[in-house]
Amino acid sequence: MKTDVLVIGAGAAGMAAAIAAAKNGLKVIVAERDEVTGGILNQCIHNGFGLHYFKEELTGPEYAERFRERLSEYTDAIQVLTDCHVLKLNRDKKALLVSPRGVFELETKVVIYAAGARERPFGSLMIPGDRPSGIFTAGVAQRLMNIDNRKIGNRALIVGSGDIGMIMARRLTLEGTEVVGVVERLPYPGGLLRNVIQCLKDFDIPLYLSSTVVEVRGKERLEEVVVANVDEHFKPIPGTEKIFKVDTLVLSVGLIPQVEMLDGLVSLDARTRGIACSSTGQSSCEWIFAAGNCTAIFDLVDYVTREGERAGEYASRYVVGERFTRNVPIVPGENVMLTFPNSYSDVDDLTLYVRCRKPMEKAVLKVGSFERVFEDLIPSEMIVVRVPKQKLMGLDRIEVTLAEV
Amino acid sequence: MRIAVIGAGVVGSLIARELCKYDVEVLLIEKNLDVGWGVTKANSAILHAGYDDPVGSVRSKFCSAGNSMYTELSRELDFEIKRTGSYVLAFNDEEIAVLHKLLKQGEKNNVPGLELHDRDTILSKEPRVNPEVKMGLWAPTAGITEPWMVAIAAVENALENGLKLFLNEEVVDFERQNGRIVEIVTNRAKHRVDVVINAAGLFADELAKRAGTEFVPLHPRKGEYILLDKKLGSTVSSIIFPTPTEKSKGILVLPTIDGGLLLGPTAEDLPSDRKHDLSTTSQGLEAVKGFVLKLVPGIDFSMVVKTFAGLRPESPQKDFFIRASDSVRNFVNVMAMRSPGLTAAPAIAKYVVEEILQQQLGLKLSLKSDFNPLRKGIKKYAELSVEEWQKAVKENPAAGRMVCFCNEVTEAEIIEAIRRGARTLDGVKFRTRAMFGRCQGGFCMSRILKILERQLGLDASKIVLKSPNSWIVDGKVRE
Numbered sequence A: 001m002k003t004d005v006l007v008i009g010a011g012a013a014g015m016a017a018a019i020a021a022a023k024n025g026l027k028v029i030v031a032e033r034d035e036v037t038g039g040i041l042n043q044c045i046h047n048g049f050g051l052h053y054f055k056e057e058l059t060g061p062e063y064a065e066r067f068r069e070r071l072s073e074y075t076d077a078i079q080v081l082t083d084c085h086v087l088k089l090n091r092d093k094k095a096l097l098v099s100p101r102g103v104f105e106l107e108t109k110v111v112i113y114a115a116g117a118r119e120r121p122f123g124s125l126m127i128p129g130d131r132p133s134g135i136f137t138a139g140v141a142q143r144l145m146n147i148d149n150r151k152i153g154n155r156a157l158i159v160g161s162g163d164i165g166m167i168m169a170r171r172l173t174l175e176g177t178e179v180v181g182v183v184e185r186l187p188y189p190g191g192l193l194r195n196v197i198q199c200l201k202d203f204d205i206p207l208y209l210s211s212t213v214v215e216v217r218g219k220e221r222l223e224e225v226v227v228a229n230v231d232e233h234f235k236p237i238p239g240t241e242k243i244f245k246v247d248t249l250v251l252s253v254g255l256i257p258q259v260e261m262l263d264g265l266v267s268l269d270a271r272t273r274g275i276a277c278s279s280t281g282q283s284s285c286e287w288i289f290a291a292g293n294c295t296a297i298f299d300l301v302d303y304v305t306r307e308g309e310r311a312g313e314y315a316s317r318y319v320v321g322e323r324f325t326r327n328v329p330i331v332p333g334e335n336v337m338l339t340f341p342n343s344y345s346d347v348d349d350l351t352l353y354v355r356c357r358k359p360m361e362k363a364v365l366k367v368g369s370f371e372r373v374f375e376d377l378i379p380s381e382m383i384v385v386r387v388p389k390q391k392l393m394g395l396d397r398i399e400v401t402l403a404e405v
Numbered sequence B: 001m002r003i004a005v006i007g008a009g010v011v012g013s014l015i016a017r018e019l020c021k022y023d024v025e026v027l028l029i030e031k032n033l034d035v036g037w038g039v040t041k042a043n044s045a046i047l048h049a050g051y052d053d054p055v056g057s058v059r060s061k062f063c064s065a066g067n068s069m070y071t072e073l074s075r076e077l078d079f080e081i082k083r084t085g086s087y088v089l090a091f092n093d094e095e096i097a098v099l100h101k102l103l104k105q106g107e108k109n110n111v112p113g114l115e116l117h118d119r120d121t122i123l124s125k126e127p128r129v130n131p132e133v134k135m136g137l138w139a140p141t142a143g144i145t146e147p148w149m150v151a152i153a154a155v156e157n158a159l160e161n162g163l164k165l166f167l168n169e170e171v172v173d174f175e176r177q178n179g180r181i182v183e184i185v186t187n188r189a190k191h192r193v194d195v196v197i198n199a200a201g202l203f204a205d206e207l208a209k210r211a212g213t214e215f216v217p218l219h220p221r222k223g224e225y226i227l228l229d230k231k232l233g234s235t236v237s238s239i240i241f242p243t244p245t246e247k248s249k250g251i252l253v254l255p256t257i258d259g260g261l262l263l264g265p266t267a268e269d270l271p272s273d274r275k276h277d278l279s280t281t282s283q284g285l286e287a288v289k290g291f292v293l294k295l296v297p298g299i300d301f302s303m304v305v306k307t308f309a310g311l312r313p314e315s316p317q318k319d320f321f322i323r324a325s326d327s328v329r330n331f332v333n334v335m336a337m338r339s340p341g342l343t344a345a346p347a348i349a350k351y352v353v354e355e356i357l358q359q360q361l362g363l364k365l366s367l368k369s370d371f372n373p374l375r376k377g378i379k380k381y382a383e384l385s386v387e388e389w390q391k392a393v394k395e396n397p398a399a400g401r402m403v404c405f406c407n408e409v410t411e412a413e414i415i416e417a418i419r420r421g422a423r424t425l426d427g428v429k430f431r432t433r434a435m436f437g438r439c440q441g442g443f444c445m446s447r448i449l450k451i452l453e454r455q456l457g458l459d460a461s462k463i464v465l466k467s468p469n470s471w472i473v474d475g476k477v478r479e
């Protein structure tokens, strides 16, 4: 089989990218290994999606549905293969697709990689103790509850106070599981203040800051979780242990961009751990573009959609012969934890995503000769700015800094 | 004649299979929900070459012999082994002296191919090891395998050849008559028997005591491990040991058969009442981390996917205890199977059946004419060529549905694992490697739960992780 564009993954990023490429008149195949398109959105039945893009508040499945409908308006140009896993991508632009309908090779001119992220598993935290059942990552818990309609336990503790962790605390409570607390190792909540109020305060769920899980106990099903306070280096302080009698532990400790399929084909960014991209979505391998959580973890699906559209647009222009040559590296500087994209190609203004390193009341963001003041910065909330092309002229390195004021 | 083996670890399973070559009725009784879940589930998975067992010990008698049997065994039973070779590294003169001792000992133990390598040779083969290394003992016959798979494969093959397997059944007592065991009492049934073989791992001493036979007391010695992502699997290509001490072989760095990197184990002696304590500890994990960096600097601990612990059944003699009882004439103990019990197991199985049962106890066993030594593993579709796989999918669409993306396991493989006896999430995991990869089931666990539900005709709330009360989900959240 042959196509102009192969989109790998039909989450928010992949769907947007496919539509953008089809609008440019290209033939697109979208491969999605799940039975339905939408990716992670399908399991997020809370609202809070689409405020920027649609100017209204949707649930995850509603947001996905809107894009599914748009996809279906392009049936001539876009072929969506669900239940279809892309197993391999080779240097010669051939991909191996595996599905119950067959195993086949597909030749493409360009790839838009939109494989999303995976969750950090429990094992990676090296928490000592037993290995009972009843320990779930937030995504697995969410899938079991929201899609498979299953109760995951009776009394739960949650680790991680990012938005996902807090939203899960509320969801579990609403589904009849008692949530005894949310544990966070930082001295401040990891997610939005809005979620602290709507998901925890409103349901009387305690938040334990500067705390971490130091042991799990239970020979069969989970029985106890030991939590201790941590010092400023996140080291548990002996003598501060508290025991929670719970049968369920839900971990919401971060997402990792899914990049392994492109190992050896493209460069990765050391900070985001995702695929290093230019502002066109192009990776270090010129015919592979990438977008969404496989490049960097985005807070909002609206951003992911925009990045998908961008990758779709530039990938199309690449197919018809345009080349994006000047790629200026973008590097995080003072008080900046990470930036995305990783380099700038001067075809357009730069949409820049920045995560700060620590909470700050007020700071000046400097990018080239561009400056803007931001207030109430927290690491969990990305700053998004559009930096005009003129402000980046003539640079051969773009440092991004946040000077506290 | 009815011969019962207690314990379906690697030792009991191989003994049971060996017995199935003969015209006898063979029973295998295991308290867990599946085979290979005792000591056999959590160890270093090494086929030791056999140089570090004291000359004249029972261990030395079976280690290199068992090691060499694995080539044929893995062919017959279709499980994977890799002869990676192993290095014992020395960083100073004292350690170099130990290497010389090990070399001599190995030669006496009939270990083939041992060589001392200098620093440059070592670094050319293993460029990631600590460049301060001075000398290394190279053992080409050392290798790796998947220990539980040896037990699973042996039991599957034995079942083909008439084995009666009793899972989820714990032996609690014995009925005796005239100094012989006539009946095994379990928590669920009674089994009339002519001969009993006690291969109950960590608990073999307690059973031996119950039966009224001689035994050696067992205490658990804990070993904690850290498993890292496949990305780091090629950090080393062979097994890297430190120079051993009196107490243990030390903390190692080695590749796993499915491409990961394994670090460990620690060696902590626990009292005999802690045989269920498989918890990891922060001291243990820190010890592993600290130690391995001396052997292989620069290991990236952000790539950890799992930590776990295993318990070695250790006796004061530090040696295997394999013998027919003097006091109970039809009872054989195969206990204190510390390291290298996995390696030695095939040789021990042969010894128990040929030497102990036939020679020492004088049992007249005749070989079956129709014993089939071959077993096929579950087909791994992702290893087929595109054409072969395509053909397989035409016949069975489930062979084209990826369920575990990290380890590339299809729905067909999971269904096959269930057909072969997996009843639990761990049963599927240990037979297929699904949920074993870098996401640890994040994507596939809920799918596998549904496949189990469908194939077994059970509600998901009845499906467990590994033991009767290790439930995963409860009732529905919405009607």
Ligand SMILES: Cc1cc2nc3c(=O)[nH]c(=O)nc-3n(C[C@H](O)[C@H](O)[C@H](O)COP(=O)(O)OP(=O)(O)OC[C@H]3O[C@@H](n4cnc5c(N)ncnc54)[C@H](O)[C@@H]3O)c2cc1C
Pocket (backbone or CB within 6 Å): A008, A009, A010, A011, A012, A013, A014, A031, A032, A033, A034, A038, A039, A040, A041, A044, A047, A048, A049, A050, A084, A085, A086, A087, A114, A115, A116, A117, A138, A139, A142, A164, A261, A291, A292, A293, A294, A298, A299, A300, A301, A302, A304
């Ligand atoms: C629990 C949770 C709550 C969230 N809440 C909000 C919120 O309230 N508001 C908001 O705006 N955002 C929220 N987000 C963020 C937002 O939903 C995500 O950032 C966005 O949906 C990610 O889209 P994606 O396309 O990058 O990835 P995904 O949605 O993960 O899509 C990737 C797709 O690729 C497929 N795939 C991967 N590899 C392959 C392959 N080899 N072959 C075929 N297919 C493949 C996957 O099956 C998947 O469908 C939330 C995210 C999570 C996890």
Ligand SMILES: Cc1cc2nc3c(=O)[nH]c(=O)nc-3n(C[C@H](O)[C@H](O)[C@H](O)COP(=O)(O)OP(=O)(O)OC[C@H]3O[C@@H](n4cnc5c(N)ncnc54)[C@H](O)[C@@H]3O)c2cc1C
Pocket (backbone or CB within 6 Å): B006, B007, B008, B009, B010, B011, B012, B013, B029, B030, B031, B032, B035, B036, B037, B038, B039, B040, B041, B042, B043, B044, B045, B046, B047, B048, B169, B170, B171, B172, B199, B200, B201, B202, B203, B204, B207, B222, B223, B224, B265, B310, B311, B312, B313, B337, B338, B339, B340, B341, B342, B343, B344
């Ligand atoms: C940390 C560690 C590292 C090791 N590394 C290596 C290595 O690299 N190479 C090597 O060769 N060896 C190694 N070993 C040793 C090896 O793992 C063991 O020797 C081997 O697995 C023992 O197998 P087994 O069949 O005797 O015991 P088990 O696997 O424990 O089998 C005994 C079975 O008996 C069952 N049982 C117990 N009581 C009862 C009862 N009352 N009723 C019914 N069933 C019962 C148990 O459930 C269990 O399944 C290591 C061991 C450990 C712990």
